[in-house]
Amino acid sequence: MSELFSSVFPLKRGRVHEAHGPGATSFAAIAGGMAARDRRAPVLWLSGPWNTEGLNPLGLLRYCDPAALLMARAPDQAEMLGVMEEALRSGAVALVVAETHRPLSLTAGRRLQLAAEAGRVTGLCLVPEGMGSNAAQTRWHCAPRLADTADSTLWRWSLNKNKMGTMAAWDLRWDDTSHRIALVSEARGGAGPAGTPAAGGGALRAEPAAGQRAPAP
Amino acid sequence: MEAPFALSLRQGNALRLHDLNAAAERAGLHRGMSHADARAFCPALISRPADPAGDARFLHALARWATRWCPWVGLEAPDGLVLDVTGATHLWGGEGEMLADMRQRFARAGLTPRLGLADTRGAAWALAHTGEGVAAPGETAAALAPLPVAALRLPPEMAITAERLGLRTIGDLATLPRAALARRFGPEMMRRLDQASGALTEEISPLPEAPRFALRLTLPEPIGLAEDVMAGAERLLGVLCERLGAQDKGARVLRLTLRRVDQAASQVELRLAAPMRDARRILPLFRRGVEEADAGFGIDQLRLEALDLAPLGARQTGPGGALPQADLEDLITRIGHRIGLENILRALPADSHIPERAFQIAPAAFSTPGHGWTAPRPRPIRLFAPEPIEAAGPTPPRRFRWRRMQMTTARATGPERIAPEWWLPDDHWARGLRDYWRIETREGRRLWLYHTPQSPGWFVQGEFA
Numbered sequence: 001m002s003e004l005f006s007s008v009f010p011l012k013r014g015r016v017h018e019a020h021g022p023g024a025t026s027f028a029a030i031a032g033g034m035a036a037r038d039r040r041a042p043v044l045w046l047s048g049p050w051n052t053e054g055l056n057p058l059g060l061l062r063y064c065d066p067a068a069l070l071m072a073r074a075p076d077q078a079e080m081l082g083v084m085e086e087a088l089r090s091g092a093v094a095l096v097v098a099e100t101h102r103p104l105s106l107t108a109g110r111r112l113q114l115a116a117e118a119g120r121v122t123g124l125c126l127v128p129e130g131m132g133s134n135a136a137q138t139r140w141h142c143a144p145r146l147a148d149t150a151d152s153t154l155w156r157w158s159l160n161k162n163k164m165g166t167m168a169a170w171d172l173r174w175d176d177t178s179h180r181i182a183l184v185s186e187a188r189g190g191a192g193p194a195g196t197p198a199a200g201g202g203a204l205r206a207e208p209a210a211g212q213r214a215p216a217p
Numbered sequence: 218m219e220a221p222f223a224l225s226l227r228q229g230n231a232l233r234l235h236d237l238n239a240a241a242e243r244a245g246l247h248r249g250m251s252h253a254d255a256r257a258f259c260p261a262l263i264s265r266p267a268d269p270a271g272d273a274r275f276l277h278a279l280a281r282w283a284t285r286w287c288p289w290v291g292l293e294a295p296d297g298l299v300l301d302v303t304g305a306t307h308l309w310g311g312e313g314e315m316l317a318d319m320r321q322r323f324a325r326a327g328l329t330p331r332l333g334l335a336d337t338r339g340a341a342w343a344l345a346h347t348g349e350g351v352a353a354p355g356e357t358a359a360a361l362a363p364l365p366v367a368a369l370r371l372p373p374e375m376a377i378t379a380e381r382l383g384l385r386t387i388g389d390l391a392t393l394p395r396a397a398l399a400r401r402f403g404p405e406m407m408r409r410l411d412q413a414s415g416a417l418t419e420e421i422s423p424l425p426e427a428p429r430f431a432l433r434l435t436l437p438e439p440i441g442l443a444e445d446v447m448a449g450a451e452r453l454l455g456v457l458c459e460r461l462g463a464q465d466k467g468a469r470v471l472r473l474t475l476r477r478v479d480q481a482a483s484q485v486e487l488r489l490a491a492p493m494r495d496a497r498r499i500l501p502l503f504r505r506g507v508e509e510a511d512a513g514f515g516i517d518q519l520r521l522e523a524l525d526l527a528p529l530g531a532r533q534t535g536p537g538g539a540l541p542q543a544d545l546e547d548l549i550t551r552i553g554h555r556i557g558l559e560n561i562l563r564a565l566p567a568d569s570h571i572p573e574r575a576f577q578i579a580p581a582a583f584s585t586p587g588h589g590w591t592a593p594r595p596r597p598i599r600l601f602a603p604e605p606i607e608a609a610g611p612t613p614p615r616r617f618r619w620r621r622m623q624m625t626t627a628r629a630t631g632p633e634r635i636a637p638e639w640w641l642p643d644d645h646w647a648r649g650l651r652d653y654w655r656i657e658t659r660e661g662r663r664l665w666l667y668h669t670p671q672s673p674g675w676f677v678q679g680e681f682a
Binding site for chain 1: 590
């Protein structure tokens with residue numbers, strides 16, 4: 001597996017990361033499955049009433065053990081971030097996933113980073129496109145891709161923001177036999193040009209056109 | 218009740234009379250008679266099933282009530298109470314007054330007691346069970362002498378044998394040489410005789426006091442700082458947790474009531490994610506609630522109560538004395554305080570082939586992780602309420618619009634037919650059978666579509682992502 005990829009995934013522990021795009025759920029499931037296995041602690045998945053697409057444990061089963069999953073429903077985003085901070089600081093879980101629906105302020109993002117550092121727990125925010133926080137350690141755009149063969153797990157993960165390294169994009173698939181993520185190829189010119197602002201929209205346009213057409217309004 | 222009435226109890230395979238009233242006894246019925254025979258003797262007999270467990274509970278309640286006369290109250294199963302009134306009668310003005318008070322209060326409660334009072338437990342039992350009476354101090358032998366042998370609490374066979382030998386009263390027994398009596402009847406007879414006369418002591422074991430899990434701390438001066446309240450709570454919590462430990466119990470809900478000097482009270486309720494009795498772990502969980510409470514002009518009383526108890530045995534600790542999962546339980550408690558314990562959930566496997574019923578969502582604090590997950594076929598990672606799309610025919614559409622996006626089918630896998638569970642009425646499945654297809658689109662999205670052949674239509678129900 002490429003050296004660059006293994007330097008950013010698994011996600012750096014004790015930091016808060018972000019993911020967006022149509023494949024963000026499986027990204028979170030894979031990250032959660034790896035974290036839960038490595039640290040023998042559950043994954044806390046936070047959501048709220050704004051999210052109508054429920055998780056299906058039988059679908060998650062492929063990537064992580066549903067028995068190691070705790071789900072929490074918060075009444076609003078402020079409460080959800082409060083719960084996330086508490087969970088990050090406690091150190092009792094392996095990974096905290098939060099499905100946000102509004103942009104995080106810099107203060108909120110920074111608070112979460114400090115809590116994650118204190119508790120040595122990784123955080124992952126699933127943000128709507130273009131609503132990332134500048135405090136995030138890395139930001140990923142994840143999109144499913146059509147494979148040439150009958151492979152239903154091909155994704156393009158592009159690293160759009162990386163505080164401690166360069167940006168890149170990879171095509172990956174899930175290997176059911178070894179039960180881990182397998183790198184197919186490093187996509188050329190996947191990441192946005194250096195200096196692209198962190199907002200997701202710019203990074204998205206920098207992506208190769210195949211499979212990444214923005215939805216028609 | 219004036220009519221013959223009896224309670225019947227099933228013993229072995231026969232319904233037998235368990236208890237009966239005076240009218241029934243006058244009709245020639247007796248305890249232990251089979252119910253069918255009793256109905257033959259007395260066709261007007263009214264009977265109800267007996268409830269021995271309920272009777273025992275009632276007797277316990279009476280025993281607690283009877284501590285109003287003296288503190289030493291024991292049970293005399295199945296239908297009696299035994300009170301050691303030594304040193305308590307003068308509070309009522311004498312033995313006679315105390316008995317009169319008992320009789321009056323029992324009557325007010327709708328009960329008819331049979332009271333016997335004597336120097337020994339055996340003699341009091343004998344008096345209570347053969348009419349009523351009071352044996353004056355030191356006159357036990359005289360009071361017992363005219364009573365039948367059965368009043369000695371002897372097994373029925375032994376009492377009958379004694380009567381057949383002409384020994385009708387306790388006085389008859391007392392005149393016989395002890396050695397001969399012991400040879401004929403065995404040690405049981407001698408023991409009962411000695412217990413009645415007082416030669417052999419007999420203890421009364423009072424009912425244990427039910428453990429109480431509530432404590433309070435009244436302060437001479439009002440306090441207002443959160444630190445001070447926490448210090449008070451710590452003192453209460455230590456004692457409470459010791460009590461819980463002695464009973465092998467853990468608390469699920471704790472309530473700290475802070476009474477203010479103006480008599481208003483604020484309550485801090487702590488709902489724990491698991492039964493707990495570790496003061497060091499519980500105390501920090503109170504902090505948030507205590508800091509939110511309004512102290513007003515000061516708090517002068519703290520009351521701590523464990524409301525919901527659950528059995529909790531000793532647990533194996535890890536290295537360093539830490540309990541496994543302790544951090545997680547504390548975290549769930551703290552989160553639960555914020556968003557409610559019922560909002561922290563986990564999925565449990567369920568036995569159904571209907572995709573949305575193949576798992577159950579249960580509160581994490583009240584369930585254990587379920588294992589044995591299997592998905593024989595690929596299932597989407599996200600499930601949502603079916604969203605109709607415009608398409609026709611039993612094969613997946615080549616192009617379709619979903620959420621205002623144009624999709625082109627590149628690969629379709631299926632169909633997987635799922636039939637509704639007809640034994641469970643479900644409006645969502647009113648359209649009948651479903652043929653599920655996994656659709657990979659040229660745009661990248663991988664969707665889970667289904668077709669309903671019985672009333673044609675196409676829907677999107679999930680996304681593999």
